[in-house]
Amino acid sequence: MQITMQNIYKAFGTNQVLTGVDFELKGGEVHALMGENGAGKSTMMNVLTGLHSRDKGTITIDGKETYFANPKEAEKYGVTFIHQELNIWPEMTVLENMFIGKELRNSFGLLKTAEMKALAKQQFDRLEVSIPLDRVAGSCSVGEQQMIEIAKALLTDAKVIIMDEPTAALTEKEISKLFEVISSLKKEGVSMVYISHRMEEIFTICDRITVMRDGKTVDTKPIPETNFDEVVKKMVGRELTDRFPKREAKPGETVLEVKGLTNKKSFHDISFSVRAGEIVGVSGLMGAGRTEIMRGIFGLDSIDRGEVLLSGKKISIKSPSQAVKLGIGFITEDRKDEGLVLDFSIKENIALPILSSFAPKGIINEKSEADFVHMLIQRLTVKTESAETRVGDLSGGNQQKVVIAKWIGISPKVLILDEPTRGVDVGAKREIYQLMNELTDRGVAIIMVSSELPEILGMSDRVLVVHEGKITGELKKEEATQEKIMTLATGGH
Known part of the structure; x- marks a missing residue:
């Protein structure tokens, strides 16, 4: 699937968020989308998937002018968006979250639970995720919820997957597995838009990069033709001399001290101090x-045992x-x-x-x-x-x-x-x-x-x-x- 967005404008009241954005996604490519917070990246993708209507501009998919009324319509067409702010229903189970609005039913209208479990497990196995399907989703960690969202997107048989900060809550092992899945999807002809602030990932997994600044497209380039410093300069409009500012720490007295802190479910005998x-x-x-x-x-x-001291005084x-x-x-x-x-x-x-x-x-x-x-x-x-x-x-x-x-x-x-x-x-x-x-x-x-x-x-x-x-x-x-x-x-x- 090939998507072209030309001269897209979008304002919310007097706040002009997109001012003539151009973007092209080729079939079977992983396309990085980068820019400072508020540059308009997520808004542009929300316009594409029908969450927001555009004020001006054209969107063509495989050469035909196409506009979606809502994200559900986009998903049916094969365009899925995994949002940075996770769409998890905390009181529902993991399985219910994965099939919400897409439940499988037999001719009597009854849920085909066994079939849904098999399909969900297939995607979890693909991602090497082991989360019980009957677990309440709200009890899952942020990283686990992110993996649920990724698995849910893979269930849709999408032709285009938009990932907004997909690895923000994942471990190195989970990121590595996700990259393997992205590579295999790419071989199957699936196109991906990869929104991330982690520069290392962009240069590892992506084919091309589009940089946005202040609601405009600044540049699009193949990844091998650019580098970290050039991308940063285009994003912020200036050079960043050092990634991390110099620290000249001069620690003073101990402020916080933790001794033998234990919660039987989560952690044991934790002791450390901070000055x-x-x-x-x-x-x-x-x-x-x-x-x-x-x-x-x-x-x-709650704490089962142990103590916390603040400036040498025990506190509860x-x-x-x-x-x-x-x-x-x-x-x-x-x-x-x-x-x-x-x-x-x-x-x-x-x-x-x-x-x-x-x-x-x-x-x-x-x-x-x-x-x-x-x-x-x-x-x-x-x-x-x-x-x-x-x-x-x-x-x-x-x-x-x-x-x-x-x-x-x-x-x-x-x-x-x-x-x-x-x-x-x-x-x-x-x-x-x-x-x-x-x-x-x-x-x-x-x-x-x-x-x-x-x-x-x-x-x-x-x-x-x-x-x-x-x-x-x-x-x-x-x-x-x-x-x-x-x-x-x-x-x-």
């Missing part, structure tokens, strides 16, 4: 227990509100369900944790609140026309910036970052890294959980590696390598 002005990276494979440890510290999950945190009062912030990996109230404005989300500070006499001082929010929007370069913009209308990367702004606003002593740059473009990533440096310069202790090994190596002063709910090793910055981390993450020594 003022230090970034401690936490690495490990998906399901190792990294996130669960952080949830336990923050009071989101039973809820997130207690943690916030003590000066601990937590940027969760699931920004949509846990990090933001999507129907609230940017202002309401940023001010939420410290709203009482703007209302000392019970009435909110709106000017103080607005000034505070404006300062953080400017500092984190959130792309928006107004602080009153609904957060759900922002791009994924700008949503992430709002989450970070929210927790910076509490002036934390300890900041836990769980996948802080997931779905964030290369320019915005560097801004977040620079911000982390500024926070540590001010004495904030940072714990950073990340699945990206370059990020762990580039920003951590020390690295803790978690395997099957236990810390299997601690590496100093100068001795940490990808090989050592992966050895410890897989249970080696």
